[in-house]
Amino acid sequence: MIPHLFAKEPISEITNPDLIKAIQRVRNCSSVEAAMQEAIDILSTKYRSNHFRTYIFFWKAFEEDPNKLWQRNGFLHCTHQNYLFRVLMVKSGKLRDEQISLGYSLVWYISPHQFLKIQLKDKAIAVDPWSYHFGATVGKYASGFGVKALS
Numbered sequence: 001m002i003p004h005l006f007a008k009e010p011i012s013e014i015t016n017p018d019l020i021k022a023i024q025r026v027r028n029c030s031s032v033e034a035a036m037q038e039a040i041d042i043l044s045t046k047y048r049s050n051h052f053r054t055y056i057f058f059w060k061a062f063e064e065d066p067n068k069l070w071q072r073n074g075f076l077h078c079t080h081q082n083y084l085f086r087v088l089m090v091k092s093g094k095l096r097d098e099q100i101s102l103g104y105s106l107v108w109y110i111s112p113h114q115f116l117k118i119q120l121k122d123k124a125i126a127v128d129p130w131s132y133h134f135g136a137t138v139g140k141y142a143s144g145f146g147v148k149a150l151s
Contacts, residue, residue: 005079005114008102009064011087016067019087027092032120035094036127036138039085044132047076078114078130085116085129103150105143115141117150126150 014020022042029035063069066087069080076084082102089095099119103126107113115128126149131142140147 005104005112006102008086008097008100009083011090011097012064012066014066014087014091016070019067019070022070023088023091026088026094029094032094033138035089035092036118039088040127040129040132040138042088043081043084043129046073047081047129048074049076049078049081049130049133076130078128081129082114082116085127103141105141105148107142107144109144113142124150 014023025042026035026039029038063080066084069076069084086097086100089100090097095118101117101119103115103117105113105115113130115126115131118125118127125139126136126141127138128136128141128147131140131147134142134147136142136147140149
């Protein structure tokens with residue numbers, strides 16, 4: 001959805017105890033790569049993606065508070081799943097927010113989609129929690145009718 005699609009929202013104070021526990025799980029990982037996978041596993045267990053619900057539930061795309069977002073279960077827009085991924089990674093200390101930038105694609109060649117680009121020491125990789133249920137793993141993002149890696 002369009003709200004929050006083209007700008008990284010600031011990460012606000014985290015007060016939700018369950019979100020704090022999830023951040024701790026990510027912090028306990030031994031590497032950045034393991035932390036990214038843990039964050040995606042946490043998000044994909046809690047949230048689902050759906051092409052049609054993106055539009056049907058457009059009004060849910062306006063929430064900005066990560067503590068309130070964490071109270072939800074089920075469907076969550078790509079922008080919110082990316083925001084919560086950033087929260088998990090930055091608040092855990094595994095990544096700096098400057099290492100995370102926004103990427104864009106078109107799902108089904110018509111639907112705007114946001115994914116994340118993570119800058120590691122020697123490479124940039126894509127992370128797309130929303131597309132995890134459609135076959136995207138760390139390093140891939142939704143585009144067209146499938147998934148792609150950064151070139």
